[in-house]
Amino acid sequence: MYISMNWIKDFVDLKGIDLEELINRFTLSTAEVEGIIKYGDKLENVITAKILSIENIPQSKKLRRVELDCGDRKENCLCGAPNIQVGDIVPFAPLGSKVEGMEIKTVKMAGETSSGMCLSERELGISDDYSGVMTLDPGTKLGVDIKEIFDIDDIIFEVDNKSLTNRPDLWGHYGIAREMAALTGRKLKKMPLADLEKYNDLKKVKIKVEDKDKCYRFSSIEVENVTEKKLEVNKRIRLYYCGMRSISLLVDLTNYIMLELGQPMHSYDKKLVDDVRVKSLDKAINFKTLDDTERKIEKGTLMICNKETPIAIAGVMGGANSEISDETNSLLLESANFDAYTIRKQALDIKLRTDASSHYEKSLDPEMTKTAIERYIKLLEENDKNIKIVSRLTDEYVKKYPEIVIDVDKDFINKRIGVEFTEKRIIEILESLEFKVEKKDGKLKVRVPSFRATKDVSMKADLVEEIARIYGYDNIVPETKSQPVEPVEVEDEKVIENTIKDIMALKYGFSEIHTYVWYDNKKNKKLNIEVNEDNLKISNGTNSNFNTLRESLIPSLIYNLEKNIKYYEDVKLFEIARTWEYPRKGKDCIEYKKLGAIIYSKSKTSKQLIDEGLKVVHSIVNLNKNVKIEMKEITSNSYSWINPINSAAIVCDNVEIGYISDLNLNIKDAIAKKSNIAVIEIDIEKLNSIKKVNRMFKEVSKYQPVDIDISVIVNKNTKYAFLEECIKKAKAKNIDTYRVIDIFEDKHKLEDKKSITIRFTLLSNDHTLSGEEINNDLTKLIETFEENNCIIKK
Amino acid sequence: MEENLKKIKEKVESQIIKIENLDGLDRIRSEVLGKKGELTQILKNLKNYSEEERPIVGKRVNELRKSIIEKMENKKEELKKEELMIKMKNQEKIDFSFPVDENLGSLHPITIVQREVEDLFRTMGFHVEDGNEVETEYNNFEAVNVPKYHPARDMQDTFWLENGQLLKTQTSAAQNKIMRKYGAPVKAIFPGRCFRNEDLDASHENTFFQLEGMMIDEDVSIANLIYFMKTTLSEIFKKDLKVRLRPGFFPFVEPGFELDVSCMYCGGKGCKVCKHGGWIELCPCGMIHPRVLEMGGIDTEKYSGFAFGLGLSRLAMMKYGIDDLRVLNSGDLRNLKQIGIQ
Incomplete structure (x- = not known):
């Protein structure tokens, strides 16, 4: 909103006060000022002059030579404006004066020289009108600086509308003037109003407020015999500086009051309106607003009607059917107050936010409606001496706000x-x-x-x-607050998240990225990623490509991987972020926090990538929980990016916390045929819920350990986990540790089998193992392996 | 006899000089000093000498033996040094200027900034809380004093979901839950991802990070808020900053402020960053609205508090001199890898 300092000075005396400093103070105490514009400083030494003669010149059809009386001297210049007539008094810019920031110099046009310029309103900087040279009142003194006649010099500041959201009183100059009076300790002047009491004997305007919940007050008056068409110049300048286009006297004045008092008003052509009713629509209609647009208005919208015919959308915009026209000479004035929510809602529904609606939605003071009419008539009388008031000020005050009294004490x-x-x-x-x-x-x-x-x-x-x-x-002097010191618990989940991020970035070389929380439907299609299209959707997004919330981080990581593979041989990305499931339509969704990671390489094999991924998984679980991980068949998810052959569920304490998988080939090939990609996804909350095992110190045995190696020949597809089960079953007493030391495959010698050599370290805590004990354990192991169809290589 | 010894001495000494490696030295040692060595033989045959001669001969032989050993030891040292020299010379020369692969990944700039801020607040006794990203309308709006059709909803274009929930537009959505969880007094910060339904450009993102904090205690005042914000912001920016408050409207605070800090780039003199005003608008804050406290179950006669919001995305941009907000969600390693891990 733009505020004119000249306008403010109507209501508070600011003599001796640095205006720019005051505006800065306003920012610090009331609302944010976004900028200050100084009007008039591009215009200098323009004077009033009377046209003495107009002569055509030989080489131009448009240009004419004009002779001017500047009071103490005569001047002449060329002028192309069609509207000038001998005897007109016009603004004249002589040599050396400044117009629109440029100095006026002698110029040559159509073979003639011109020393000066007659100015339009736009060249004066006071409106957009450049249809012709501005003509001044016939009685205007000649040779006077134009700035002495019109308030061209002004300081305008722009207040951020958002910072006025909660201040309905500041949506007009008078309210701002009140603040400035308080800030400077000066007095706020009373606003000059018309005395309308004397018309109380006249008839009432016919008004009926039918929807009393939505319309709080409706004040009105009728005026006839309006003869003037234009608002006086100084007031028009203010409207222009404050961002309003001038339309006609009656309309401009409603805008003037809105900017001055903050009260939106509407003027109807009285010939077209004689029975005002305020009511909500009982069915949807089409309605042409005064911006000449046909709009669909929904049932329930509050309208101003003439009898049954809607003539305005309450608080938003008037209709074309009752608009003030060039012929209008009588008016019915509306100054009303509506329920703020109603106006806001209907402006949003119709998608038509106007100055009026943005005022009303702030909850305006209903006390203002009457004042606004008194002010309007006062200004109309000043501008047009011939008007005739033909009704009394009619006022339907439906709902008053209660007076608010607050008890408070100094302390x-x-x-x-x-x-x-x-x-x-x-x-x-x-x-x-x-x-x-x-x-x-x-x-x-x-x-x-x-x-x-x-x-x-x-x-x-x-x-x-x-x-x-x-x-x-x-x-206010800053002051600390003393408080008892207490230890603050660090949240487990935060610790886990931080540890995971560090492991990923510092140890395994992953880069953390942030991705969007919705699927990219086009990308999914392009990359063969199938997702659950029934997952929770955004209902008011502007781009239908991004309307489904993700159930998994992997698609997001894939989109980002695809962007990076142009530039890198190897890419490792991860993110800890949210995903959602939406199992019950219409109910709240379930939110998850997950770790997602993706590993890509142009040179490494799938096995190498999975191996790297497994290291990551083990590090994460061990560092945080120190529990054993089992790799099992995936049972809970069937995501399209999981490779059914090469994938495994990550299981801790019988809880499936996530999965690791080679990327499904269908998707992988769509990204890069010759590379390999693996993915990991772990549910952070499930990981966090696993009970942490604390490590305890165990004394190192003083006795000699014994290593024995056993080579087991099994089918190629047999999992290591199977051998581990056998070892468990064997119940060999003295096994301290064991590990794989060799895997051997040979098409010729072993065909579809492989040989795995395991080194067992046998050890006792309290004695040196005897040959018999060692043999016992060895036999147990071998027998168990053989019972489970393994061949032992001698 | 004397002559014999002299001969041996001369012979051995000349041999030692000529020797080129440690093996040769061992050979001489056994030829002269070994069991069958010349000097050993003389000692073995000592009985052939007279009673008077024996000690003299013995002494002479031992003297010679000592001197030979000494010479051999010296030679040995010499040879060892030579050998080392050769070994040194023959080493493979390593290029220390060769590029190194640290195998380091990178943390997201927001993670780094968020950790710094979280650590700072923990030292001041704040809980660090984590809110949801999909929220109910109640938590995101109603519970922070923004009822339906409140004009303040305009300030935040919301992503609504088909089930009536929404993507949270502000971290304030967690306020109510935290008040209910801890009661008063409480000090907590709650960073999180927020969403606004708007088009992307260099300074607008539909997905960004905020951090909100609040402190509720008996009789917390505006003066406390100013002190606290000045201290923490100076710590975050590692500079003694001036702060100023301006009125700002946020429905969940009363009074509400916009907090400006003196421009850390020009010190308040005016530069491009602060648009020549000397101040940078940094954080909305205010005294928590009594209605918000009430909805959180807190006695407003006894307790008051303040809340503040910090744009983590904005902090990260300031810290690293990023001037396009979209970089943060780009997933482009050419951008993100630059920041690295700290």
């Missing part, structure tokens, strides 16, 4: 701010903002003014803000 305010104010100072600040304060039983009874009482100020915390901000936050 509460001082404690919450951290400053020792006297009661006197507190009262002074509140009264400068038009709060009424009464001392009672050591407490302050604070009455909130109506323009702050619609939602903005309702409790003690609000008064704390008023006092602190007017006092100035900069003046």
Whole structure:
């Protein structure tokens, strides 16, 4: 919103005050100022002059030579404007003056020289109108600086609308002036209003508010015999500087009041409206708004109607059917107050947010509607002496906000701010903002003014803000708060996450990335990734390609891998992030936190990648939980990216915490045929829920260990886990540790079998093992292997 | 006799000089000093000498033996040195300037910044909490004083989900849960991923990271908030910063502020980063709205508190001089690998 300092000065005397500093103070105490624009500084030494004669010139059809009386001297220049006439008084820029920041110099046009320029409103910088040279009042003195006649010099500042969301009182200049008065300790002047009491004998405007929940107040008056068409120049300049286009006197004045008081108004052509009803639509209709757009209006929308015919969308925009036109000479004025939510909702529904609706949705003070009419008539009378008021000020006040009184004491305010104010100072600040304060039983009874009482100020915390901000936050001395010191527990899940990230990045060379939480449907198709398309969807996204939330991190990692393989031989990516499942339609979804990792290599084999992945998995589980991991068949997931042959579930304590898999070839080939890719996904919450085993110290045996090697010949597909089971079953007493020392495969000698050599270390804690004991264990092992169809190589 | 010894001495000494390796030295040792060596033989035949001569001969032989051993030891040292020299010369020369593969991956810039900030707050006794990303409308809006059709909902374009839940638009969505979990007094921060339904450009992302914090205790004041924010922000930026508060409207605080810090790049003199104003808008904050405290089950007469939000994405960008927000979610290792692990 743009604020004109000239306008502010109508209501508060700012003599002797540095305006830019005041605007800065406003930022610090009231609302953010986004920028300051100085109008008029591109225009210098333009004067008033009367056209004495106009002559055509031989070489141009358009240009004419104009002679001007500048009061003390005569000047002449070329002018191409079609509208000039002898006797007109116009703004004239003589040699050496400045227009739009450029100095006026002698120029040659159509073989003639021109020393000066007659100016349009746009060249003066006061409107967009460049249809012709601006003509001034016939009585205007000649040779006078144009800035003495019009308020061209002004400082305009732009307030960030967002920072006014909670301040309905600041949506007009008068409210801003009130703040500035409080900030400078000056007095706020009363706004000049028309006395409408004298028309109380006239007839009422016919108004009926039918929907009393949505319309709080409807004030109106009727005026006839409007003869003027244009708003006076100085007021038009203000509208222009504040971002409004001038339309016609009657419409401009409604805008003027909205900018001045914050009250949106609407003027109807009185000939077209004689029976106003405010009601909600009982069925959807098509309605043409005054911007000439046909709109579909839903059932339930609050409308202003003339009898049964809708003539305006309440609080949003008027209709084309009752619009003020060039011929209009009588009007019916609307100054109403509506329920903020209603207006906001219907503006959003119709997708038509207007100045009026953005005012109304802030919860405007209904007290203003009457004032706005008194002000409108005052300004209309000033602009057009001939008008005739033909009705009394008619006022349907349906719903009044209750008066808000807040009890507060000095101590509460001082404690919450951290400053020792006297009661006197507190009262002074509140009264400068038009709060009424009464001392009672050591407490302050604070009455909130109506323009702050619609939602903005309702409790003690609000008064704390008023006092602190007017006092100035900069003046508050920072102060520490002493608190007892207590140890803070570090959350397990955070520790695990941090450890995992460190292992991945520091030990195994993975890079952490952040991905989006939705699938990329096009990518899925391109890369043969099949996902559950019924997973939870975004209902109002703008891009339907990204509307499904992910159930797994792997697709996200695949998309990002694909971007990187152009640049790297090997890529390792990971992320810890959320995924969702949506098992019951319409109910809350289930959120998971998972670790996802992907390993890609142009040169390594699948086996090497899986081996690397397994190391990662073991490190993560061991570092955090120190429990044994089992690799089993996947039972819980059937994701399309899992390779059914080469994949395994990661199982700890009988809980499946995730899986590791070679990427399904169908997807892998779509990414890069000649490379290999492996993926890991682990549920962090499941990992966290596993009970941690604490390591205990075990004394090293003093006795001699004995190593025995056994080579077992098994089928190629037999898993190592099977051999481990055999070893367990053998129950050999003295096995301390065992490990694989060799795997041998040979097509000719072993055909479809392989030989695995395991080295067993036998050891006792309390004696040296005897030959018999060693033999016993060896026999047990061999027998068990043989019982399970393994061949022992002698 | 004397002559015999002299001969041996001369012979052996000349042999020692000529020897070129340790093996040769061993050979001489056995020829002269070994069991069958010349000097040993003389001692063995000592009985052939007279009673008077024997001690003299014995002494002379031993003297010679000592001197030979000494000479041999010296030679041995010499040869060893030579051998080492040769070995040294023949070593493979290693190029120390060759590039190294550290096999280090990289942490995401946000992770690094988030850890720094979390560690700082832990030292000050704050809990570090973790909220959900899909939230209920109640937690994201209602519980932080933003009822339906409140204009403040406009400030945040929301991704709504088909089941009526939403992708959380602000970390404040966790406020209510944390108040209910700990009660008062409480100090907690809650970093997290947030979402806004808007188009991407250099300064707008639909997915970004925030960190929110709150401190609730008896009679926490605005003066406390200013002190706290000044101290922590100075610590985060490792610079003594000036802070200033401006009124700002956020429905869950009353009063609400925008907190500006003196520009850390120019020290407040005005530069490109601070748009020549000397101040950088950094963090929204305020005294927690009494209604929000009430909804969290906290007695508003006794307790008050403040809350603040920090843009982690923004902090990461400032820390590493990243000027396009989209880099953070690009997944492009050419960008992310630069940051590395700290």
